Amino acid sequence: MxxxxxxxxxxxxxxxxxxxxxxxxxxxxxxxxxxxxxxxxxxxxxxxxxxxxxxxxxxxxxxxxxxxxxxxxxxxxxxxxxxxxxxxxxxxxxxxxxxxxxxxxxxxxxxxxxxxxxxxxxxxxxxxxxxxxxxxxxxxxxxxxxxxxxxxxxxxxxxxxxxxxxxxxxxxxxxxxxxLVPDPVERRLLFELDMATLTLRSEHGEGALAARFSTLYHNLLRRWSV
Structure with a gap:
């Protein structure tokens, strides 16, 4: 990226x-x-x-x-x-x-x-x-x-x-x-997910969907980080 x-x-x-x-x-x-x-x-x-x-x-x-x-x-x-x-x-x-x-x-x-x-x-x-x-x-x-x-x-x-x-x-x-995430593909996916979550929050505020996006982001980060 x-x-x-x-x-x-x-x-x-x-x-x-x-x-x-x-x-x-x-x-x-x-x-x-x-x-x-x-x-x-x-x-x-x-x-x-x-x-x-x-x-x-x-x-x-x-x-x-x-x-x-x-x-x-x-x-x-x-x-x-x-x-x-x-x-x-x-x-x-x-x-x-x-x-x-x-x-x-x-x-x-x-x-x-x-x-x-x-x-x-x-x-x-x-x-x-x-x-x-x-x-x-x-x-x-x-x-x-x-x-x-x-x-x-x-x-x-x-x-x-x-x-x-x-x-x-x-x-x-x-x-x-x-x-923390050595793999460049994984790092880019996390960046795009983070940006999508920020856009979702800015357009629709906090809610169940934003919480699900955030949960997915942090669990992937936990899985991929070293």
Whole structure:
């Protein structure tokens, strides 16, 4: 499932984030890539010891926690600390060629399974040319160039890429989630059932049918979660 959610960050939060990003210390993005991804990765990311990284992470995590659609779509058990990248119009354009995210990431001494990937945009689409997030999966090939403050969520198992930036600069945060429901088909069914239940309640209020929908949702979640 691919889902874009607008206004995860307010305009003021985007502006604050961009101020912090302007003060950041950037390093070669290949430093965090595996052997295969390193061959196709050409961008910058914030160094782990950069003082602005912690407040940027807090900003992103607080925004994710207050957005109910993120919880419904991801059903997060854990999240890899958000990272931040930068693509510039240098040479033929900084980019990240076709790759798939590593299945397991280390968070300290813990191992996190990457079920869901997400990109949160800080640059408005009119600020740069190129820089599209292209996702190839069973739903076909999708090209995403989100609004500033929006997030796109998609399966971490997807082959994806960022096309070369040929004008301006693309600033974004990227992250991975381990979901309570690892299976993407089951996760999508639960999301659609949750959305249908919300629609039923908004149109007809609480009642026996809404209660049955809710019971079905929670029993499926109980059955499928790990």
């Amino acid at each position: 691919l889902l874009t959610i607008d206004e995860v960050l307010s305009a003021a939060e985007v502006e604050h984030a961009r101020t912090l990003l302007a003060q950041a210390r950037w390093i070669d993005g290949r430093s965090s890539a595996g052997p295969l991804a390193r061959e196709v990765k050409n961008n910058l990311q914030i160094a782990e010891d950069c003082p602005t990284l912690a407040p940027l992470r807090r900003l992103v995590l607080q925004a994710l926690e207050r957005e109910p659609l993120v919880f419904s779509a991801v059903l997060p058990r854990d999240i890899f600390p958000p990272q931040f990248n930068r693509y510039r119009a240098i040479g033929e354009g900084e980019h990240y060629g076709p790759h798939v995210d590593a299945a397991i990431r280390l968070v300290g001494e813990r191992k996190l399974r990457t079920d869901v990937s997400a990109t949160l945009f800080f640059s408005a689409p009119e600020e740069y040319d190129g820089g599209e997030l292209v996702i190839h999966d069973l739903f076909g090939t999708q090209r995403v160039k989100g609004k500033a403050g929006s997030i796109v969520i998609y399966p971490a198992s997807s082959l994806h890429e960022v096309t070369p930036v040929t004008r301006g600069e693309r600033l974004a945060s990227f992250m991975w989630f381990q979901s």
